[in-house]
Amino acid sequence: MTDVDVTLSTGHVYGAEVGDVVRFYGIPYAEDPVGDLRFAAPVRREPWQGVRDAARPAATAQRLRFDPDPAIPEPIVAGGDILHVDVWAPAEGGGHPVMVWIHGGGWESGSSHQPWFDGSTFARRGIVVVSVGYRLGVEGFTPFPDAPDNRGLLDWIAALEWVRDEIAVFGGDPGRVTVAGQSAGGGAVLCLLGSPPADGLFHGAIAASPAVLRAPATHPPKGMTAEGLAAGGRGEVDEFHRRLRRENQFTLPFRPVVGGETVPIPPLEAVAGGPGTGVPLLIGSTATEFEAVSDKLPGPALVPGAAFMALSQQLPRQGLRALARQSNGRSLRRSVGAVIDAAAIHSTVARAAETRVAAGDPTWVYDFCWTGGNGPRHCADLPFFWAVPDGENVERYLGAPAPTDLVEAMHGSWAGFVTDGDPGHPAYESPDRLVMAWDDPPAQVADGLSAVRAVWWPEAR
Secondary structure, eight states, rough: OOOEEEEEEEEEEEEETTTTTTEEEEEESSSSOOGTTTSSSBBBOOOOOSSEEOOSSSSSSSOOOOSSOSSSOOOOSSOOOOOOEEEEESSSSSSSSEEEEEEOOOSSSSSSTTEEEEEEEETTTTOOEEEEEOOOOHHHHHHOTTSOOHHHHHHHHHHHHHHHEEEEGGGGEEEEEEEEEEEEEHHHHHHHHHHHHHHHOSEEEEESOOOOSSSSOOOOTTTOOOOHHHTTHHHHHHHHHHHHHHHHTTTOSSOOOOOOSSSOOOHHHHHHTOOOTTEEEEEETTTTTSSHHOOOGGGHHHHHHHHHHHHTTTOGGGGHHHHHHHTTOOOHHHHHHHHHHHIIIHHHHHHHHHHHHHHHHEEEEEEOOSSSSSOTTTTHHHHHHOOOSTTTHHHHHHHSSSOOHHHHHHHHHHHHHHHSOOSSOOOOOTTOEEEEESSOOOOOEETTTTTHHHHTTTTOO
């Protein structure tokens, strides 16, 4: 491993060259969000003096740990320089396609340098990977009367602007940018497709297990302001974060706010016919995202829990009959698990796909249904798409070794989509509505979203 340095418009940075890949951590795209900037829109970074060390991970926006055993390890690094990007790039050449990654974590956890998101595998295929650090929780997404909404989303846009202006230095082509994300990050991708300020900043999109919550965002108590909260410092912000979690135990208190310039209309309405019209979208999910949640619910909470999820995610009344038919013969827990899966993720995939089919926008759909080990649960597809089967905690989470052929096929699908817009399987189009089923072996399934459509999008034919 040797040092390598580059010159940006804001100054010099040095990273590391590891074989045929160069890697940079913590390159700032905006000023540190501290003091008066804590709840402000991101401010473009001013030039710095000297050479900045980008060989080690920078600070993380995640300060609090709520899951004692997360699927994807969550490194927490102290500091204020959280608005940064990590970059992996081929050591040689130029004009490479670019994948900009927005991590998940319920809009309150995760970071740009979680170990499963090592961009080296993509860089070896000739792709520049940019992983984005952004504000989370209260600082990123809680609406206040005296601060701009969607500050975390504004961070994503600022990072994409940085990519447009600086990525050529790393051999990337600013005209070949794909924005990608999973879970909350997948929801971020759908928000960006409908966000006017993001128009033209990317040319392809990947939404993996996208989380789009239809219920309104949690607002602070009347009279609370961003200025007042910021005056209390880091400790008061963290305590308010904990309070919001205690008071919203059955839903996520943080999410993008609909309305205003950044997200003018609901994302599932804006994925077609808006700024993202014509942008190719690859979207999909795992087959049993959160089904295991039903195993943890006490018996008396099963039906109310499923009803709460379905209603909060706007289950159409005309879909109830199809839901009853599909539940026939299942145990109550499995039926509730299927409702939770569909409400949380599968309904979003189906609605986004059908909206885009109706508009004629290019769309591809996949379903990760590998049943090895612990099954196709939330996040289980990521080690395959990122080709990190030996990554930290991967085999423990999967419950079995990832089949090499399936890893190569799934990683190749994303790499192909980022490189030339071709994931290696047919588009999702009427009437066949082909879905790529990622199993061992993979298969193409006609009308692969039919069960979800029947409940959540019954008017689609």
